[in-house]
Amino acid sequence: MSVTTAPRARRASARRAAAGYLFIAPFMVVFVAMLVVPLLYAGYLSLFREQLIGGTTFVGLDNYVRALTDERLLGGVLRVAEFFLIQVPLMLLLGLLFALALDSGMLWLSRFIRLGIFVPYAVPSVVAALMWGYLYGPEFGPIAQLAGTLGLPAPNLLGGDLMLGSLANIVTWEFAGYNMIILYAALRAIPSELYEAAAVDGAGAWRTAWSVKIPALRPALMMALIFSVIGSFQLFNEPQLMQRLAPNVIDNAYTPNLYAYSLAFTSQDLNYAAAVSFLLGVVIVVVSYTVQLAITRRRT
Amino acid sequence: MTMLRLRWPAVAAAATLFLAGCGGGGADVQQADKPPGAVSQADIDKAMQTPTELTFWTWVPDIQNEVALFEKKYPAINVNVVNAGQGEPQYTKLRTALRAGSGAPDVVQIEFQYIPTFTITDSLLDLRPYGAEALKDQFVDWTWSQVTGRNGEVWGIPQDTGPMGMLYRKDIFDKHGIQPPKTWDEFAAAARKLHAADPEVYITNLASNQNGAWMGLAWQAGSKPFQMTAADQIRVNANDAASKKLANYWGGLVQEGVVATDPDFTDQWYQALNQGKYATWLTAAWGPVFLSSNAEATSGKWRAAPLPQWTAGENNAGNWGGSTSAVIKTTKNPIAAAKFAEFLNTDPESTRMMAIEQFLFPPTKALLADESFVEQKPEFYGGQQVNEVFARISDTVSTDFGWPPFMDQTVSDWDETVGKSLADKTDVVAGLDQWQQRITSYAESQGFKVAQ
Structure with a gap:
């Protein structure tokens, strides 16, 4: 009996494995064609240099060496790092507060509020940047006019000093609701026994939030944080659109992504742009990993 | 072909003869770098009567009206007007298409200041073999000098200034x-x-x-x-x-x-x-x-x-803006494309329409002296x-x-x-x-x- 069942079982499991590969095939095909191949091609491109006069030559890692000493690139990386350090904690904190408030069940019209906070995420970032650009307008924008009627000096929200903050405000407005939904969903998944136990132990709403809810949110917060690392370092849409309004504040190297774009499409330097993109990818991996490591180490 | 000719002129010459014998590509090869051999009127007439599809990238609103005049005169030729963006966005797409080797238009709107950017990559067709030099006197001097290359090439026909x-x-x-x-x-x-x-x-x-x-x-x-x-x-x-x-x-x-x-x-x-x-x-x-x-x-x-x-x-001025119609070198229908660029910007009815209806400021001497315009x-x-x-x-x-x-x-x-x-x-x-x-x-x- 055992002699006959073993091959049959093996055959069945092989068939099951084949079915598995079949199921992931559509994904793998698209993944390879749209991500892996372009990535390899970009890597290949980054090893060459093409000139208007003189054509294409193989230069090995020259483009990477150049990028590592490129002040404009380093300046952009530092700027988005600063952006990340200031904007992301603020945005996640807001998302967390909203999620906890909604989950507490003490809000009136909670569905309406939830939708209201989430709606900015549904607004295309192009529209958001244009809308905020209008609000920020230094002379005829509503903020400036309000300041004017109150007899206060209007802050130049599109000026060099405040621009990063203005951008951070747009991004926070867009994504706080998105993070709230992630955290809120995670809160809903917490088993109610924990709350009962906390109640039996005499914990109030604040105590429950601090000692039960937030620790249970750790994986969700972790995910939101990693997404935010990537989002910050790839900042592109918002500065690109604000560039029209403040062309001399936001230059073409304001963020690394903006720099790579302008290298490729303004400077016709696809090869160097590919190298810059690769390096930016490395920076993101390193930062993401560092963040993850820092947080998991603290837990143990 | 180009590679061959650069390295071994003799081989290239032989290849040219061979191609000329086959018909078709011959004219193309000759124009590329030698003093421009004019295309004969017979070739032009033939091309303008052959059913042809041209693609024209431009951001001039309602230019379909001028294009219709051309299609009426040359019923065999059909022009597809595509708005690929105004200025830089269009140039970006154009460069991408040129790099990819497919998808580039036959005729394209290019601003004066961008002509050298596209001639350095050898992307534009010299219009001299198609009779463009004869148009010189119709245009205000500086507009013609703007479309003229270092060796006298004509890289486009002025559209507006x-x-x-x-x-x-x-x-x-x-x-x-x-x-x-x-x-x-x-x-x-x-x-x-x-x-x-x-x-x-x-x-x-x-x-x-x-x-x-x-x-x-x-x-x-x-x-x-x-x-x-x-x-x-x-x-x-x-x-x-x-x-x-x-x-x-x-x-x-x-x-x-x-x-x-x-x-x-x-x-x-x-x-x-x-x-x-x-x-x-x-x-x-x-x-x-x-x-x-x-x-x-x-x-x-x-x-x-x-x-x-x-x-x-003194009486001096400078220029800001204005465009030309240029022909992309990879076009399969250079004659029809060149003649289209010419028609659009020299035909009296077409140029008047652009000046009066689209408010493009004209580069032609005739319109600048035309009472109904000035x-x-x-x-x-x-x-x-x-x-x-x-x-x-x-x-x-x-x-x-x-x-x-x-x-x-x-x-x-x-x-x-x-x-x-x-x-x-x-x-x-x-x-x-x-x-x-x-x-x-x-x-x-x-x-x-x-x-x-």
Whole structure:
């Protein structure tokens, strides 16, 4: 009996494995064609240099060496790092507060509020940047006019000093609701026994939030944080659109992504742009990993 | 083919003969670099009667109407009009298509200043074999020199132009007893007087993101920033004496705070025009119509005049904007494409339509002298014959202003150097030197030999 069942079982499991590969095939095909191949091609491109006069030559890692000493690139990386350090904690904190408030069940019209906070995420970032650009307008924008009627000096929200903050405000407005939904969903998944136990132990709403809810949110917060690392370092849409309004504040190297774009499409330097993109990818991996490591180490 | 010919001329010649024998490609091969062998009238007639599909990239609204005139005359040829974006976005797509080797149009709208950017990559077709040289006399001299290559090639047919003048608010000038300035000295005096009398008002706005206007003013001042001296040699003089004079002048007025530097074509800027923040707009011949549809609140208050001059009694202007119709070298139907570009910009009915209906300022001598065009009296300018003012300015644009073969980079560098110094009210001459340096190092990195 055992002699006959073993091959049959093996055959069945092989068939099951084949079915598995079949199921992931559509994904793998698209993944390879749209991500892996372009990535390899970009890597290949980054090893060459093409000139208007003189054509294409193989230069090995020259483009990477150049990028590592490129002040404009380093300046952009530092700027988005600063952006990340200031904007992301603020945005996640807001998302967390909203999620906890909604989950507490003490809000009136909670569905309406939830939708209201989430709606900015549904607004295309192009529209958001244009809308905020209008609000920020230094002379005829509503903020400036309000300041004017109150007899206060209007802050130049599109000026060099405040621009990063203005951008951070747009991004926070867009994504706080998105993070709230992630955290809120995670809160809903917490088993109610924990709350009962906390109640039996005499914990109030604040105590429950601090000692039960937030620790249970750790994986969700972790995910939101990693997404935010990537989002910050790839900042592109918002500065690109604000560039029209403040062309001399936001230059073409304001963020690394903006720099790579302008290298490729303004400077016709696809090869160097590919190298810059690769390096930016490395920076993101390193930062993401560092963040993850820092947080998991603290837990143990 | 090209590779072969470059390395072994003899082999290439043999190949040419062979291809000529096969028919078809022969004409193409001959035109590529040798003195242009004209295409015979018989070939042209044949091509214009052969069913052909052409693709035309342009951002001129309603150009379908002019295209229809062409299709009516040549029923065998069908032109697909595609709007691939205005200016830079279109050039980006065009470059991508050229690189990919497919998807490029046959005929394309290209602004004057971008022609060298596309000839350096050998993307445009020389139109001489298709009779373009014979069109020269129909066009204002400087427009023809703009489309003419270093070796006499004709890279496109002028479509519209933008000789620069000054639109000014007569009511504001009258209120403060200011005469429209005839020289830049008078302009500076008026700037100070006006701003002192009303701190809300600036004599003009020199937009810190508008390389086009700056280049037009530099053109007027007699600057020669870019000259190609050989196929791989460029002379860069972006900070020559004339440009420094310009930078000193504007930098001074901006630092005094009597000239605004707001980015143009933004909401802020439109509102400022409507609310009378700027007493003049130094703009191109396409400016008057543009302004009348974007600053309705100020109708009847504007007038047009030539730009102030550096020396009293002189009559010089520069150009800002304007386009050509060029043929992409990879076209499979060079004859039909070249003839289409020609028809669009020389046919009397087509050119008149562009001038009267699309308000494109014409480059042809005929239209600039045409009463129905120059004698229009728009209400917005209090019945002044604005077209006539600009038609006369058009004759005062000098013919020897050239563009670099990497225009995008030059503009972007300008924003970050000269433009930034204007916006930040810092030393504009220093900004100019920085610009010169950036252009030079970019040109060198692209393999050009750079001289000053």
